[in-house]
Amino acid sequence: MKTKNLTRFLVLFLTATTILSAQQDITLNDIYGGAFRTEGLDALRSLKNGTEYSVLNYDRDAKASTIDVYNYKTGKKERTLLSSNDLPGIDYLISYEFSDDESKLLLATKLEQIYRRSSLGTYYVYDLKSKDLTLVSENQIQEPTFNKNGSKVAYGYNNNLYIKDLKSDATKQITFDGKKNSIINGITDWVYEEEFGFVRAFDWNNAGNKLAFIRFDETDVPRFSMDVYKETLYPDQQVFKYPKAGDPNAKVSLHIYDVTSEKTSNIGLSDYNSYYIPRIQWTKQDNILSAQLTNRYQNTVDLIFVDAETNTSKLVLQEKDDAYVDITDNLTFLNDNSFIWTSEKDGWNHIYLYDKTGKLQNQVTKGDWEVTNYYGFDQKTGRIYYQSTENGSINRDVYSVLSSGKNKARLTQNTGSNSGAFSADYTYFINTFSSADTPYKFSLHNALNGKEIREIASNDALVTKLKNYNMSPKEFSTITVNGNELNMYMIKPKNFDPNKSYPLFMYQYSGPGSQNVANRWNGANDYWHQMLAQEGYVIACVDGRGTGLKGRDFKKMTQKELGKYEVEDQIAAAKKLGALPFIDANRIGIWGWSYGGFMASNCLFQGADTFSMAIAVAPVTSWRFYDTIYTERYMTTPQENATGYDNNSPISHVEKLEGDFLLVHGSADDNVHVQNTMRLVEALVQADKQFDWAIYPDKNHGIYGGNTRLHLFKKLTNFVYDTLGESQPVMTETKK
Secondary structure: OHHHHHHHHHHHHHHHHHHHHHOEOOOHHHHHOOOOOOOOOOOEEEOOOOOEEEEEEEEOOOOEEEEEEEEOOOOOEEEEEEEHHHOOOOOOOOEEEEOOOOOEEEEEEEEEEOOOOOEEEEEEEEEOOOOOEEEOOOOOEEEEEEOOOOOEEEEEEOOEEEEEEOOOOOEEEOOOOOEOOOEEEOEOOHHHHHHOOOOEOEEEOOOOOEEEEEEEEOOOOOEEEEEEOOOOOOOEEEEEEOOEOOOOOOEEEEEEEEOOOOEEEEEOOOOOOOOEEEEEEEOOOOOEEEEEEEOOOOOEEEEEEEEOOOOEEEEEEEEEOOOOOOOOOOOEEOOOOOEEEEEOOOOOOEEEEEOOOOOEEEEOOOOOOOEEEEEEEEOOOOEEEEEEOOOOOOOEEEEEEEOOOOOOEEOOOOOOEEEEEEOOOOOEEEEEEEEOOEEEEEEEEEOOOOOEEEEEEOOHHHHHHHOOEOOOOEEEEEEEEOOEEEEEEEEOOOOOOOOOOEEEEEEOOOOOOOOOOOOOOOOHHHHHHHHHHHOOOEEEEEEOOOOOOOOHHHHHOOOOOOOOHHHHHHHHHHHHHHOOOOEEEEEEEEEEEOHHHHHHHHHHHHOOOOOOEEEEEOOOOOHHHOEHHHHHHHHOOOOOOHHHHHHOOHHHHHHHOOOEEEEEEEOOOOOOOOHHHHHHHHHHHHOOOOOEEEEEOOOOOOOOOOOHHHHHHHHHHHHHHHHHOOOOOOOOOOOO
């Protein structure tokens, strides 16, 4: 009997060993060569009939872009609206938009990126009935937008606004003072685009006869210049207006152009907190424009209504916070001009309903959890659709609730990250689901009860493929440090032995309202962490104080002290993890990008007794170097809060550096300027501290393009192996 059991054990052991040895190691070529790419859904547009949606496809056989219409319920392709093969001079389409009545399509081709969200492009209007194709402009233009009846298109060009009449084919210029680095009409400046998250600063009213727009006077905004090296003998310079903390911003003003009278009205805003105009939006009434205004501190938001007939305005709602008020796109007007608004005023982000005068009707959602996305309101059923963290702060689910706050329904059942894309009439929604161990799945659901109707797409092929790799589970937990219970995940080597001692490599971002510890599918960094885990490293990520989705007070407690409490939490977490029997407390590293690079630098410098190495990619090194809107929202100005800026700057702590430090930046980073790294480098040199660093020429904040990402992560990997490892091989892998 003992002999049989021993034989059985040996067979099982050898089988398991064979399976384990047959598994592939993850490589950088796999990660950045697309081996783990997920299948997704192309951007779709729900048609007004509520039963169909359209998708931009590419027919490889015909070598043509097509816009195809599908049936929600069956998934069957119903028809093709157009093919680029039928459009002379157009090889492919990048994106498309319908006119409000779905009679025309606005087609985008040949886009040229400007900054993160902005681009120049060649655009056409295609009439679905007549099959006529109209070039909007011979020039590369910005943000072309139909009016409501599809008879006109407004767009920006060379800092001015234009309107093309599609019936007469005539184009009218409506502003004339636009000038580069001086005046911008209807298109946001750099800092608005980056920090308020929008580019199109104009909006048509419902009647399509008035165009509201924001004008930016950048005259007093300081210029920033970057050398662009390319391959020429002499570098070029990119010069643009970039207001750093404490410096002048663009002066903004609000205007309404009347198409009929061809006159522009200036709207007086001096009675309100109008230093910034982060949103404009027409209400359901043709002549009533809403504008969200805020002061420089961004701790007061005024919602005003402007009567375009009389050019008068009134305050409808005012939101205040001791720290700051987030600007969102959740403002929704109902048929009677009552509106939906989201707010953190009870300590958590929730949905509120107001009447058309700004009187509170009721708080729609309540509880110690956050509304993370607002999807819309069904006027027929009175139901509001939204996403929230009610099932745990690392998870997301889709819900519906009556505007009264009653009859709430959870519409998604799988634990992880769920989002919803709703049909125009709220009959259906497409659920995108993923978790830490399940790649993206797409399914169609009944919006009333959440019942699944059909599966649209999944990544089962990727799941099968990953079974051949040495993948370790992402273990979620919490860790209590500095009196707070913080979300954490850990990745251990596949053959983890609790009796061994492993180096610890921590990853974080830590910026205000951010979240890294989330139950969702892998990104490229996750695969890199898996690669390091297979080589014998324990990976950990902790979301400290100041991060999001755990209430207003948790998020905003870092106010005026960015980098203080977040650093304390990462150091304390590292100490606690270092005390675990399977962690080598002498080999603890940390890394991050952008805000995470700021943090990694501070943690190494201020936590010299805890961290032995750090990698900082594209870091802010002093908030004095960063832009006004982001920085002052959390820090006020450096003139008012000098100690908050300087005491928490890595530059102020260079003399404490004892471990190994790698600093990386792109020379053409328009967001976090390479100036940040240069100033830190100089401080380290003058403090006689040795470190490693790399500059990637002409690369922006993302540091990508061609072979760049692969080269970058070989460098990061080698640095990890050299500083935290014992005898790991240096990466010599070449691009396949």
